[in-house]
Each structure stands twice: as C-alpha cells, then as structure tokens.
Amino acid sequence: MACGDVLTADTTLTADLTCTGTALTIGADDVDLDLNGHTITGSGTGNGLTAISRPGFTLRNGTISGFRYGIYLSSVSGMPRTDVTATDVRLLAAPIDAWPGTITFTGTRQDACLMSGLRLVDGLITIDRCTVTKQTVMVRSSGSAIRNSALTGGSLTVSATDQGTFTRNVFDAFPMGLSNDSRRNLVRANVFKNSATAGLGAAETFLPQDANTIEENAFTGNDIGLRSDSMLRHIIVRRNVFNGNNTVGIFVDNPWGPNRAGPDPVSDNVFVGNGHHPSGLVDGQGHPVQGGIHLSSRAALTPPVTLRNNVGIGNPGDHDGCAFPSA
Template structure:
C-alpha cells in the first residue's frame, strides 16, 4: 500500500504550482535537524532506519515518527511532509513534534470519524513554532486543528485550507500566534475558530463562526456567512474590508479599542452589537437590509461616515448611553424603519427610523448626519437622555420636542 505521506526534501521554500508555476508563498524552515526526544536520539544512535514509538500525547494513541519513513495516522511529525493521497483516521491524525514543520496536504483530505484532532499543534503544552498546514481539506474531527491544553508561545499558520466540522481551536498561555489565510476565498473556508489568549489574524477566507476571548484579532478581506463573530475581552481588534452576510458581530465585556472599518453588513437581525466596549470605532461601513444596523448598550463609540440603507427597524439604536465621548458623525441614513420589528425602548417608545437613543445618563454628540426617506423619526431621543448638537444634521423629523438638536 502506498503511504499517504512522503518526507519532503530540498530547500527551505515550499511551493505548489499549476503547470509548474510558483505560487510564491514562502514558508520558514531551518536547515538544522529538528529536536527529538531522548528515546528517538538513542534509537538513531543504535542505527535504526525506521523508528516506531508510542506517543506520549495521550493514552491509547499509537504513533510513528521517522527520519526517513512515511507518516500515518497518529504519527508525531518531526519534519516537513507532503500528502500523496487522502488519509482517514479513527482518532487523532497527526501530531506536530518539532519546530518549523510544514504539513502540505497537496489538495488531499484528512478525514476523521467525529472524534480526535486532525492536527495537534502543541500536545501537552509543548512550544513548537513555525507550524504550517497548507493546501487541502480537514473534516470530521472533534477539533480540526488545535491543542489539548493551554499552550506557551507557539506560531501556527493555515494556508489555502478548507476546514469543516470541528473548530480550529487554540487556547494560549503566552500569546501564541494563529494565522489563517487564503490566496482566494474559495481556497480558504473555515467553519469555526475558537481562540483564547491568542494573536489571531485571518485574511482572505470564507468563515462561519469565530469566537475570540482575550484575543488580539485582525480580520481582513474575508466573507462571513450565516454565522457570526463574538469578541469578549479583546484589545485592539481590527475588522476591515470584509462582507458579513447574516453574520452579526458582538463586541462586549471590556473589549477595548475595537475598530470596524470599510465592511459591508447585510441581512442580519442586529448587524453589530456593541456592549461594554470602550473606544469602539465604527467608520466607513455599509449597513443594509438588517433589522438594526448598530445596537449599543453602555457603549463608548464613535460612529462615523457609515451608510445605513434599508434597515427595517433602525439604523442605530442605543439602548443605554453611559459615555459622554460617544459621537455620531457624518453618517447617511436612507430608507430605514419601513418594516419595524415592534421593539420598544425601556420607556415604551417604539424603535423605528434612523437614530433612536433610549435611556442615557450621558449625552451623545451628533454632527453632520443626513437622513433621507426614513420611516418614523430621523432622530428620536427618549427623555431624559441627552444630546449635544454638533451642527449640520439634516433630516426630519426629530423628536420629541423641545429637543436641543436642530434638524434642517
């Protein structure tokens, strides 16, 4: 039987071409011999050409590792390998066992039976760096790629991967780095990511669900479809240049300095929910055909230069304003509030229109906002909530009167 993996030889640049053309992606490798366990080094000195050993990553897992031999289900991989066929495993598939290992699936599939991990990147808290998994599909595992414990500082990169079923899961002890990227959206599709205490970077992918807690997160140039993103206790999160289709974002529980820029949010109930997220910046986005574009509760947000188009209940609904630094600047609201959900604020007033501010202990500054063809109110501010008129707000009606805000 032909072994599904072969050991990769040659220089430190790994690439796969179509018709011999280089894709041009560089993967870091070193020329020195990977670190091995004491048992492995002893067997090498004994002159063994194929090394078979019992894995130390968990009970009942038989693994193989070799300087020359192929690698199969349950193996500890200590040098870069290339898949030559699909590999189906009843438990764990592969276990990373050295620094700078590239697992090249070469268009093939690692397939599980509903249990185990597709690729374990840090068994028992090891600290392997430079792991790259690329160009293939992982499906059917309880965890597709990840660790079984809190990990010290490691680096893991997923390149041009399709990952279905179990999540990519990394929970760090010293800020490991996880990057997921694709050369096109079709070549990078991930069902779920579960990250904690991680530096997470995702670029050029199709995603469904991302949960990030105590994480530095950057999400760029991706599509998020029929799922959502949940950010908890994050710092300096950056989400830019993405499309969210029926995929709401929530940023809550002390998520500081969160930036949403140049995204499209559509077809969600609440597209962006900002809870206690000090320093949130929402700018240059498009919100269309949601029920509510932005929902704020105790949020400290600057919402600037966004377009709110055809959101059925409201463009922006602030349930409770508690920060005097919140401001809405130069936003455009068109055709919002035409099919309201029946939602009311805490004082019982219907939420409908462009901007609805409910209960608040701190005023919000409104400057240069424009409303056209909205049903309900252009701006509604429930007494005794406050507002600071920054000038240049154009749209009608504003209420209830008397209101310290001029709407031209």
C-alpha cells in the first residue's frame, strides 16, 4: 500500500505510512480497512482518509496523525450517504469533518479511541468509550449520542439537533452548549468540571413538548455550573448536584425581558459550597452573581422560575439553595 491509493477491497496495513496530502481514498462500498496497529502520518495538509458516498466503510486498530482532517466524509446528491464505523482508532491532530455522514466511533477501552475535534453537519454520530479533545461541533445531528467517554481540553456545541443523548461522560474543561433550536435532548449522569466558563449552557426551546432534560449530573469546580439566558423555558433541570462551583451553581439571566419562564420547576437539586470564589460577574441588572442559584430578569417576575425541593448547604445567601437578586 502507498500514499494516494484508492481502496476498493478489504485492506490490512502492513507498515506505517507517511504522506503529503491525502493518504488514502475509499473507492468502493463496504470496504474494511484494518490499520493493524500502524500509524498513518501526514504533514498537516490533506486528509488521512477520504470517503465520498461510500456506505459500509469500517476502520479499526491504529492511529491517524497530522492531517487537516483525519477522516473526511461527504456525500453526492442522489448517491448513498457515507457511513463509517471506527473501532480503536486514534486521531491525533487530525479532526473529523463530515457533511453529511453517519459515524460510529467506539473503543474497547477509552485510551484506544481518541477523537481530536469534529465538525458534523447533517449527520449522525455515536461516540462510546472514547476520549474526545478540541472543538466538537454538531449541527443538525439528530439522534446522535455521546456516552461513557472522557471529553477534555475543548468544547461541545450542539445546534439544531433533536433527540440527542449525552450520558455517563466526564466533561473536564470541556464546556457544552445547547442552542435554542436543539430539542428533546437528554443530558444525564455526566460530570461537568473545571470549566472556566459554564460547564453547561442551555438556551430555551419554544414548545413544552420540545423540552431538553438535564438530570442526575454533577457540576463541580466550574466558574458556573449551569447557565441559561432565557429563564429555563422548557428546560427540565432536576436531581443534579452542584458542588464547589466558583461563582454560582445555576445562573439564569434574562436581560431582555419579558419573562418567558416555562412550566417545569427546577427541582430536587443539591447545591453545596458554591459561590465562594466569585469571578466578579454581574447580571443584566448589574447585581453581582454568587451563590447556589442566581436568577435575574428586567421584567417583574413572580417568580421567574419555579423552585421545588432543592437543598442548599454552605452557599452564600442560601434560601432553599438559592441566592436571589432583586428583580
């Protein structure tokens, strides 16, 4: 096998490859590429692997390093969508670019599967038992899932995505953002920690049946645990633990008004020791932000968000886990 080859049959790599430009192109459907423990190394340009309108592509057991894109997927109008299943593949300084595409990226153990950045538009991705680094962007990626993985040193942006699931991950200095056109996503049983901003940012959805659910997560050591600039309208926040976030556990700020709070209460959350190292952040009315929960809006709100069965311990201004500025 040589740099620049077009693969039309199952192939096993027998030695490392060092390439300038694109290394390999998948030229047929249902091709299986076994890297066999080897590395494909680039010079910072081109793609490690290119697949255009090639369903059934499988990739396993090796490393792709130093390309503009480690895996580049695309589809031609009227042709099949490209899909790839990658197992125990490490992408080093070689992000994935897919428009559109279906990607399954898994590891038999977390250190055997590494993704160094992703841009996915109009596609679907499943990431399971992997390490994810750098900027990760999912646009119109409905049905996607990230689970059982470690995300570190980057960020996750989820836009216009319906019914995604994000479960049992550790987001370490890896803030996540859910846009207001993302609906019915489930964020459950994750750890969000060490973010210099907000561990999780969530914008409103516009209909009750489209509510995103944030439940049973742990937020610890972030500047802000959870932030929303839209009064948590149609965002379900329940049974989370907010512990030791520097400025505030939950910050809800609606500087534009009027109140558009949704019917779902912030319920059964626990707030412990948040707000003891505030950053100096102020809300839209100029009030300092600090404590377990900080709510703010320009409108006259009674109340801006419904709070139910929350517990606060050792947060400045505790009142059922909450620190309220004047409206």
